[in-house]
Amino acid sequence: xxxxxxxxxxxxxLLTLVGMLALxxxxxxxxxxPSVAPAAAPSSVSDICETGDTxxxxxxxxxxxxxxGHLQTPDGNTILxxxxxxxxxxxxxxxxxxxxxxxxxxxxxxxxxxSEPSSIIFPGQTGVTPSxxxxxxxxxxxxxxxxxxxxxxxxxxxxTYLYESGTNPHKQVEMGLYGALIIRPTMGANFxxxxxxxxxxxxxxxxxLIHDMDSTLHxxxxxxxxxxxxxxxxxxxxxxxxxxxxxxxxxxxxWLPNQPYGALVWIEASPDPDNLPPGALIRxxxxxxxxxxxxxxxxxxxxxxxxxxxxxxxxxxxGTTIGSGQTYDLQFWWVNVEGWFYPGGGGPLIRDQxxxxxxxxxxxKDGLTWFSGDxxxxxxxxxxxxxxxxxxxxxxYFPWHSHALNEFxxxxxxxxxxxxxxxxxxxxxxxx
Amino acid sequence: MKKPLIPRRLTRRDFIKLGGSGALATLVTGTYLLxxxxxxxxxxxxxxxxxxxxxxxxxxxxxxxxxxxxxxTDGFFSFPGRRIFSDPDNVYDPNVAPYNDVDPEVRxxxxxxxxxxxxxxxxxxxxxxxxxxxxxxxxxxxINKHKGRVQHPAPIIGVDSGDELxxxxxxxxxxxxPDLDDSHTVHWHGFDNPNAVFDGVxxxxxxxxxxxxxxxxxxxxxxxxxxxxxxxxxxxxxxxGMDGIVFIRPDPDSYPNHAYPDGSTAxxxxxxxxxxxLDTTPHDNLINVQEFIWSDxxxxxxxxxxxxxxxxILTEEDIIGTELEYRQPISSLIQANSGDTVLLxxxxxxxxxxxxxxxxxxxxxxxxxSNFLGPLTYNxxxxxxxxxxxxxxxxxxxxxxxxxxxxxxxxxxxxVYWFKNHQPQRLVNGSHExxxxxxxxxxxxxxxGTDASLGGQITQxxxxxxxxxxxxxxxxxxxxxxx
Numbered sequence: 001x002x003x004x005x006x007x008x009x010x011x012x013x014l015l016t017l018v019g020m021l022a023l024x025x026x027x028x029x030x031x032x033x034p035s036v037a038p039a040a041a042p043s044s045v046s047d048i049c050e051t052g053d054t055x056x057x058x059x060x061x062x063x064x065x066x067x068x069g070h071l072q073t074p075d076g077n078t079i080l081x082x083x084x085x086x087x088x089x090x091x092x093x094x095x096x097x098x099x100x101x102x103x104x105x106x107x108x109x110x111x112x113x114x115s116e117p118s119s120i121i122f123p124g125q126t127g128v129t130p131s132x133x134x135x136x137x138x139x140x141x142x143x144x145x146x147x148x149x150x151x152x153x154x155x156x157x158x159x160t161y162l163y164e165s166g167t168n169p170h171k172q173v174e175m176g177l178y179g180a181l182i183i184r185p186t187m188g189a190n191f192x193x194x195x196x197x198x199x200x201x202x203x204x205x206x207x208x209l210i211h212d213m214d215s216t217l218h219x220x221x222x223x224x225x226x227x228x229x230x231x232x233x234x235x236x237x238x239x240x241x242x243x244x245x246x247x248x249x250x251x252x253x254x255w256l257p258n259q260p261y262g263a264l265v266w267i268e269a270s271p272d273p274d275n276l277p278p279g280a281l282i283r284x285x286x287x288x289x290x291x292x293x294x295x296x297x298x299x300x301x302x303x304x305x306x307x308x309x310x311x312x313x314x315x316x317x318x319g320t321t322i323g324s325g326q327t328y329d330l331q332f333w334w335v336n337v338e339g340w341f342y343p344g345g346g347g348p349l350i351r352d353q354x355x356x357x358x359x360x361x362x363x364x365k366d367g368l369t370w371f372s373g374d375x376x377x378x379x380x381x382x383x384x385x386x387x388x389x390x391x392x393x394x395x396x397y398f399p400w401h402s403h404a405l406n407e408f409x410x411x412x413x414x415x416x417x418x419x420x421x422x423x424x425x426x427x428x429x430x431x432x
Numbered sequence: 433m434k435k436p437l438i439p440r441r442l443t444r445r446d447f448i449k450l451g452g453s454g455a456l457a458t459l460v461t462g463t464y465l466l467x468x469x470x471x472x473x474x475x476x477x478x479x480x481x482x483x484x485x486x487x488x489x490x491x492x493x494x495x496x497x498x499x500x501x502x503x504x505t506d507g508f509f510s511f512p513g514r515r516i517f518s519d520p521d522n523v524y525d526p527n528v529a530p531y532n533d534v535d536p537e538v539r540x541x542x543x544x545x546x547x548x549x550x551x552x553x554x555x556x557x558x559x560x561x562x563x564x565x566x567x568x569x570x571x572x573x574x575i576n577k578h579k580g581r582v583q584h585p586a587p588i589i590g591v592d593s594g595d596e597l598x599x600x601x602x603x604x605x606x607x608x609x610p611d612l613d614d615s616h617t618v619h620w621h622g623f624d625n626p627n628a629v630f631d632g633v634x635x636x637x638x639x640x641x642x643x644x645x646x647x648x649x650x651x652x653x654x655x656x657x658x659x660x661x662x663x664x665x666x667x668x669x670x671x672x673g674m675d676g677i678v679f680i681r682p683d684p685d686s687y688p689n690h691a692y693p694d695g696s697t698a699x700x701x702x703x704x705x706x707x708x709x710l711d712t713t714p715h716d717n718l719i720n721v722q723e724f725i726w727s728d729x730x731x732x733x734x735x736x737x738x739x740x741x742x743x744x745i746l747t748e749e750d751i752i753g754t755e756l757e758y759r760q761p762i763s764s765l766i767q768a769n770s771g772d773t774v775l776l777x778x779x780x781x782x783x784x785x786x787x788x789x790x791x792x793x794x795x796x797x798x799x800x801x802s803n804f805l806g807p808l809t810y811n812x813x814x815x816x817x818x819x820x821x822x823x824x825x826x827x828x829x830x831x832x833x834x835x836x837x838x839x840x841x842x843x844x845x846x847x848v849y850w851f852k853n854h855q856p857q858r859l860v861n862g863s864h865e866x867x868x869x870x871x872x873x874x875x876x877x878x879x880x881g882t883d884a885s886l887g888g889q890i891t892q893x894x895x896x897x898x899x900x901x902x903x904x905x906x907x908x909x910x911x912x913x914x915x
Binding site: 233234235291293295297298299300313315316317318319321335336337338340350354355356357359361362363364365368369370371375376377396397398399402403404405406407408409411412414415417421 | 619653665671729808
């Protein structure tokens with residue numbers, strides 16, 4: 001039944017220590033440029049948007065082709081994937097993030113290199129017009145081995161959307177033919193909808209694009225064996241094409257050549273809860289074949305949109321069961337509900353307000369931690385000598401993860417799979 | 433097929449004669465760590481600092497500091513098909529010495545000794561959990577009293593908004609697996625945490641190793657229903673049983689017996705329901721020193737408050753002298769006097785989504801994830817709840833002799849409203865939903881046959897004729913027998 005001998009441990013699956021240190025050392029050292037102040041936040045959606053060919057006003061044209069390649073998991077596995085890619089570009093998982101503005105006519109030209117027909121469907125869009133393909137069940141298709149098809153539709157409604165294969169979806173969506181489509185409102189790129197209350201900080205716009213995989217099914221495709229979706233039993237989960245903890249590395253790390261997008265949610269604490277600036281916008285997309293209950297630690301989330309439409313009344317929650325194929329738009333701030341210390345903020349230190357225990361008798365799991373050693377935001381303190389910390393300047397980390405805890409795994413290694421972290425910097429960041 | 437667990441007959445009169453309130457008091461320790469209002473509000477002095485703590489600073493009188501302690505340990509649980517004693521209904525006779533001793537401490541010590549003195553060849557289900565422990569005790573004393581004597585769910589914690597809470601977590605180690613040095617934490621699920629160190633995620637803060645403790649601090653603010661659970665290797669520890677419900681009440685001076693600071697959320701009785709599933713395979717693997725691949729999770733029991741039907745409808749009185757006492761002490765039977773408004777605080781820490789259906793009545797959902805819905809309040813008959821989510825709902829009905837129900841041995845007439853998982857494949861005990869894993873006990877029985885084959889996530893709301901039930905002094909408190 002299982003194609004892999006499980007690693008005999010249930011400990012933290014942190015095989016990417018090098019990658020974690022790269023996160024701390026920061027881009028200047030990795031890229032080799034002269035030392036510069038690190039970016040305020042990585043992996044905002046605007047850093048990874050593909051806007052297509054917008055030469056003709058009011059239109060955006062994307063040329064995509066299907067390609068095959070491999071995804072790397074943190075426990076050392078590789079999984080064959082099929083994705084859409086911009087013509088001529090290197091293979092990547094997930095497919096490109098397409099970003100357009102409301103009021104644009106979108107055209108997508110698909111060239112299909114797979115050995116079976118393929119297509120694209122656009123859940124949530126209306127009036128999608130295919131041309132140049134062959135008739136398929138849900139939409140027109142591009143024939144195998146070089147066939148083509150085009151799709152055209154008018155992006156009338158802002159929101160977060162999924163695009164995915166409409167051909168043999170039980171195989172092609174499982175294999176990776178999915179991607180994010182973001183339509184920005186005419187009000188401006190820093191709003192989720194045409195409503196001032198949906199404003200967000202454009203440097204804090206984060207995509208949580210979820211997928212689930214049964215590696216034995218991908219192996220069946222790779223070996224040409226029979227493919228039976230009714231046996232789907234997932235062992236790997238990804239956000240933006242990576243499993244935890246690879247999600248924490250920046251975009252375009254050289255050691256994940258086919259998985260260019262990180263999924264670290266990186267914000268600054270909001271010092272004044274009564275005077276909140278535009279916060280982070282989180283775009284959830286469940287491109288997986290299963291529903292996933294996604295739970296953020298730290299603060300409540302404020303749900304403002306669902307399946308590409310603004311909610312007439314936003315609501316808050318601490319867990320969203322995202323149905324297969326659904327999307328949500330959420331706002332997030334991190335506020336210190338106790339008004340405790342920020343460096344230079346003049347608030348009370350935690351040690352003066354509550355009984356803070358002696359941590360020398362306590363454990364840092366596997367000797368690795370994101371903890372700063374000190375309970376206050378923006379303060380670092382000594383840790384026991386055998387503990388390695390990834391903490392930069394006393395920031396807080398909280399996990400955001402599936403609460404179907406069998407999905408919080410990379411196969412058999414815990415603290416993996418369908419998860420990321422939110423990093424909360426002190427106001428002004430670590431290098432103000 | 434195992435008959436439903438029916439206790440030796442113990443009438444309420446007998447019970448009071450034996451000093452029954454003492455026995456119930458022991459259940460209070462197991463089920464609920466804080467009373468609503470009442471004498472506990474006088475608790476202001478912090479405990480004597482141990483070597484691990486520095487003295488807390490002085491507090492203004494308006495704030496109440498509450499000190500609690502949770503001990504993390506292991507032990508065995510009881511389910512239909514997985515019983516511990518050969519006579520699970522009669523582990524001891526509460527009417528004979530020393531179980532009926534006049535001294536409540538002698539009584540309780542004898543009863544706990546009997547319950548936790550399990551035979552070597554038993555068939556119980558191994559698990560982990562949190563139990564309530566005494567704040568002033570040393571670690572050695574806590575180990576002596578509680579190690580290996582686990583309960584599930586963890587004690588219900590109910591606090592008032594604005595209080596200050598120190599919850600000391602003490603790791604007692606594992607009796608069943610002395611080779612494991614697992615640490616534990618407590619994650620306050622859904623809380624707006626003021627920092628990471630009290631959030632309980634070991635990889636981004638700290639964890640508590642065996643024979644150590646750690647005092648978590650939080651000040652409850654946002655009213656509503658939450659949950660708490662261990663976050664150390666949580667795929668394993670949550671499934672093994674280290675989870676419970678915690679809730680925050682609005683200011684009791686302004687909104688006594690309300691779910692939220694809004695007049696529409698008043699209630700007469702309050703019940704917490706923790707939904708979970710069990711996959712017996714990892715529990716059996718763990719006690720047999722075997723690994724388990726957690727992404728192979730495949731549950732075969734579905735539980736409410738740590739019990740499956742027919743255990744779900746047993747009252748606190750029913751389980752005295754049975755193997756559920758101390759082990760799975762929180763009832764999931766919902767009792768109401770005719771016309772009472774009942775608050776159901778529901779949380780889910782399983783890994784599956786559940787659709788819980790009420791038959792014969794309707795629920796008014798007033799809260800999602802500790803958010804008062806206000807104008808978004810809705811009326812439904814099915815609660816669809818995912819892992820890590822919570823729901824608050826109100827129910828009310830008057831007794832109607834023409835509706836289905838029964839009469840118990842105390843002569844109380846009641847109507848029955850079934851509250852059940854709508855998926856019938858989850859109303860069985862000990863079967864597998866899909867047949868990928870070979871299991872000799874996997875035959876799915878005909879659940880529409882007799883009562884004896886019904887199991888899983890199903891319980892009852894019983895609306896009694898008149899007002900035979902006393903007011904509750906704590907959540908989930910039940911009165912009298914179930915049959």
